Amino acid sequence: MANVTQHDNKSVAQQMAESGSFDYRKYKSYAPLSLKDRTWPDKQLTKAPIWCSVDLRDGNQALVKPMSVEQKVRLFNLLVKLGFKQIEIGFPSAAQPEYDFARKLIDDNLIPDDVTIQVLTQAREHLIAKTYEALRGVKRAIVHVYNSTSTVQREQTFGMNKEEIAAIAVQGAKWVKEYAAQNPDTDWQFQYSPESFTGTEVDYAIDVCNQVIDEWDPQNTKPVIINLPATVEMSTPNVFADQIEYMCRGLHQREHVIVSLHTHNDRGCGVAATELGLMAGADRVEGALLGNGERTGNMDTVTLAMNLYSQGIDPELDFSNVQEMIDICTEVTDLPVHPRHPWVGELVYTAFSGSHQDAIRKSLEFHNKKGLEHWEVAYLPINPADLGRDYEAVVRINSQSGKGGVAHVLERDYGIELPKWMHLHVSKVVQKVAEQTGSELRGKEIKAIFDEHFVAIPDGWNLRGYDLSTQDSQTLATFRIEAAEPLELQGKGQGALEALADALSQHYGVTMKVTQFDEHALRQGTDADAIASVCITVDGVESVASSINEDTTTANLQALLSAVGRAALTVGFLHKETTEA
Structure with a gap:
């Protein structure tokens, strides 16, 4: 097609027609039927x-x-x-x-x-x-x-x-x-x-x-x-x-x-x-x-x-098992189905956009809590399950995804309900990996990233045991911690978590503060595992970690220890350690 520069107030199409590269005038324009008393615009499909x-x-x-x-x-x-x-x-x-x-x-x-x-x-x-x-x-x-x-x-x-x-x-x-x-x-x-x-x-x-x-x-x-x-x-x-x-x-x-x-x-x-x-x-x-x-x-x-x-x-007509229909049609016709094909394409219920993912997650939660009779979910005109599609395809993660989408995948696939304050911390790490790989991240990959950067216990920061007692409405605690040499630290506070923060602050000579905390069960039942998440500051440096354990208190304490261990790599406070326990 010839290069055309617009000039003399002529449209590009007019210039192309005059140059012979594209002549829209050779196509017949079909005049509409003159039906002045048409009634169909006022009709509505009902069956x-x-x-x-x-x-x-x-x-x-x-x-x-x-x-x-x-x-x-x-x-x-x-x-x-x-x-x-x-x-x-x-x-x-x-x-x-x-x-x-x-x-x-x-x-x-x-x-x-x-x-x-x-x-x-x-x-x-x-x-x-x-x-x-x-x-x-x-x-x-x-x-x-x-x-x-x-x-x-x-x-x-x-x-x-x-x-x-x-x-x-x-x-x-x-x-x-x-x-x-x-x-x-x-x-x-x-x-x-x-x-x-x-x-x-x-x-x-x-x-x-x-x-x-x-x-x-x-x-x-x-x-x-x-x-x-x-x-x-x-x-x-x-x-x-x-x-x-x-x-x-x-x-x-x-x-x-x-x-x-x-x-x-x-x-x-x-x-x-x-x-x-x-x-x-x-x-x-x-x-x-x-x-x-x-x-x-x-x-x-x-x-x-x-x-x-x-x-x-x-x-x-019954399209409740749409994948079976697609499989048979593609086999007998040898024609693929476009991933954006209306209603049934592979990607039509998938959100990569961070804002879309967040809206879908919140809307689904609202829908489930309220028990709405009619389906009204952001960005999902129908329930994908009606077509035999599972919710794994609804939110998928790449470099364009936001914090809500990552949280949704962890909750949907693994029952890990992150506190809202933790969404941004986790999504930043996931997004960085997605940008580096340039590809979509599946649920198991996101879980592996979460485990590596937030759940894995840093070397030397494993809680081996603890003893708690109460005196004058305060918790007195002794903590046994794995280190180069095993540590036994004492601290006090309004609870076990505050007592551990006190013990670590005294031992390492740093200012430590718990700024965010959350815990909940991963599964229902008496033997349910608990996940605890903690955000702390150590000498002004923020650190976040999670821990999963059958015992809620152990999960809380280990999450704090892991967060401190990660902060130690940034702040470098281990050299401040006193010679006396």
């Missing part, structure tokens, strides 16, 4: 649509390496397990593997009684005849016939006028009905798609669809499906919604017609267009898991279903 999976047809035909029959069976079983009641299994008249798959499902009795398979066929008699042959013996099926109606296809692909294209649709509808009559033991339902609906004049689309509806006459049989595909997404979702509302108003026998949507994602708005289309009056949705499909993909049924779920609407 799930009728779902139809097209993973095995539209999704399969978009693969570099189409699925084998065995892979299709595996995906079919997954779709059934997820709750799809209508599944388009392929185009059996187009290729032998498609035909074989249809026969396998029927001959091996793999279709549950409450599931209806759907097959696609062009409006050509020999293809329709082959389609019914492939479906011989099926209990129920939807036969989906289509032909393209768009201006571009009429003029450039087929060289036909509107009447000729409409005649193809009507003749296809007749053949579909005639061949169904020859197979009366099957419960048939008919579906018609004006392919490239979004590139078709809407009044003409209504005319063609009505001619098909009149041919099938659903008021005297059973409801028919009129599928309106955004075969190529050409406009904003609101324009698509206007088209759908206009169609719903104009279709014959509307109460006997199921209006279906089949959107693609060329503009990245496939889900949004479908949602607005449902508000505009559509009843049914065709889509594919994780958006697999031609070009940028089909409408993503997972995203739409989870959008409904997040608004308190039963999607009537």
Whole structure:
């Protein structure tokens, strides 16, 4: 692309167009439908649509390496397990593997009684005849016939006028009905798609669809499906919604017609267009898991279903074990799932940002303490557990993480609830390691850092024993401490901790003060371990340490000793040690 410098008040795009490097003027702008009395903006989704999976047809035909029959069976079983009641299994008249798959499902009795398979066929008699042959013996099926109606296809692909294209649709509808009559033991339902609906004049689309509806006459049989595909997404979702509302108003026998949507994602708005289309009056949705499909993909049924779920609407599809779905889909399609894929990507519930981690931790604590009926947690639109995800993935630590995130990981994975004043001390050390390694730190790595820098006992500072007594409301104590030569020190104070600080101050000739202290049990029960954390100053130098022990007093005293031992390395007060104990 040519380098362009903005000048003469011309936009960069204008300059690029004039230079020939990029000419936006060659693309047609699609004028919106002028629907002045639209009602869909005031509508709200309150229930799930009728779902139809097209993973095995539209999704399969978009693969570099189409699925084998065995892979299709595996995906079919997954779709059934997820709750799809209508599944388009392929185009059996187009290729032998498609035909074989249809026969396998029927001959091996793999279709549950409450599931209806759907097959696609062009409006050509020999293809329709082959389609019914492939479906011989099926209990129920939807036969989906289509032909393209768009201006571009009429003029450039087929060289036909509107009447000729409409005649193809009507003749296809007749053949579909005639061949169904020859197979009366099957419960048939008919579906018609004006392919490239979004590139078709809407009044003409209504005319063609009505001619098909009149041919099938659903008021005297059973409801028919009129599928309106955004075969190529050409406009904003609101324009698509206007088209759908206009169609719903104009279709014959509307109460006997199921209006279906089949959107693609060329503009990245496939889900949004479908949602607005449902508000505009559509009843049914065709889509594919994780958006697999031609070009940028089909409408993503997972995203739409989870959008409904997040608004308190039963999607009537079960994604509680989303990892199983991902594993099967990636195996049969050989397509990865983006880590930021809406709702189900590996990282979508993960917070690296320190402020996000802190908010999540506090919000989860609030949620648990209050026992809230509805899920309301910062940065988490739904509970990850509903999708089978654990909380280990919610907060992950790298150099961007903050003190709240590190504390959350230690509490979540190891039951170590750090006092708030200690969060910053620990996170600084963890962040430094993350910066040095340039990588994410997992829970076990964070625990190892915490143990090394805060729990590990410095050489020569191990508490070997103590004796306590009370005199005049004060604690008198004797402490036995491991050192180059074992030390036995005496001190007094308001408690054991203050008595130890007094003993050490006297022995080493330093000013020592306990500024922060915390203790709590790691596990519930009479044999629960206790963790104690202490922050001290020694001659003005701050030092922090923790200790874990079955005995609470021992944990407190060892935490203080460890903090003093770490301070000794900084202050260098060991040379002040007196010759007398």
